[in-house]
Each structure stands twice: as C-alpha cells, then as structure tokens.
Amino acid sequence: MNSEKIILGIDPGTTIMGFGLIKVVKKQMHFMQLNELILTKYDDHYLKLKLIFERTIELIDTHNPDEIAIEAPFFGKNVQSMLKLGRAQGVAMAAGLSRQIPITEYSPKKIKMAITGNGNASKEQVAKMLQSLLQLEKLPKNLDSTDGLAAAVCHFYNSGKTEIGKSYTGWAAFVKQNEGRIDK
Secondary structure (H helix, E strand, O other), rough: OHHHHHEEEOOOOOEEEEEEEEEEEOOOEEEEEEEEEEEEOOOOOHHHHHHHHHHHHHHHHHHHOOEEEEOOOOOOOOOHHHHHHHHHHHHHHHHHHHHOOOOOEEEEHHHHHHHHHOOOOOOHHHHHHHOOOOOOOOOOOOOOHHHHHHHHHHHHHHHHOOOOOOOOOOOHHHHHOHHHOOOO
16 A cells, blocks of 8 residues: 555535545555535436546546545446436446546445444444544534545455455446446
C-alpha cells in the first residue's frame, strides 16, 4: 500500500448520488469530504446521467483519487428501478475509467459488514459508525452521502486482500471480465 492515497466512494442513484472521500496516510484513514448530488428536480433520466458523469469527473479532477469504490446496485423487485440504478452506476464507473482510475464494486451487504460488522445494518447504524470512526461532528440530513463514504471506508478495510469485489482498471479489463454481457 502506498504511504498516501485518496479513495473516492460513490453510492450511485438517480434521485441522489452520495459520495465521500478519505485520505489514507501511513495506513490511517482521514476524512476529507462527503456530499451528495441531488437530482430530484430533474425529470429527464438522460440529463440525470449526464449530471452524474459530470459531477464524478469534477470530483476526480478536483481531488485526484487513486482509487474509486462504488456500491453495486442491490437486487430489488422493481426492474425499472434496477435498470436506472445500473445506468447511474455505469455512468459513474465510465467517468472513473475515462481517467484511468481503478474501480472496485462492493455489494451493500459487504459495505455494511465492513463498517458495522453486520451485513443487515441500517443506513443510520452505518452513518453512526462512520461518525465515530472518522470523528465527524454531525451527520448529514440525507444518508446517501454517508453511504458513499462507507464505500470508500470499506475499500480501505479491504485493501490488500485478495478477494475484495469486482475491480476494473480500464475499459479493456472491464470488457475482458464481462465478455458474456457484450454484443459482438
């Protein structure tokens, strides 16, 4: 592990995209930022995707993260919601890949487990544990930003482990690992 690196964590969503940044210095985590991109005022799904891409690029260009951790969509009953969430995640991933930043996906359960020790923890439990771990003064009103921060912290805890999540270092790696999903 480098003596210093920045990890951007993203919780993709088409209503709210949460994100958090941590800096790792000599194997110690330091809180940098958490925030969210609120997309509720936009009706056009494609505009939302464009805004997610642009905000992710802006975060990358501003903070120069070494790695990105992203929450994978959970499998719900609503297929339309799953598609929209998958697109939001894909657009955020494309932004990172366009800047050659390695990306690792984590399931919501794995993130919750890494932060709280309980894969079924609530958003509130995850947020409270992050507040304690990173000495956050107060928690945001919406917990989507703490979900993004949780992805970054989960990645920090899993750094150096052999089996972490699905990782992509660029378009070629993504295509190679997903050959069955690509039309030729």
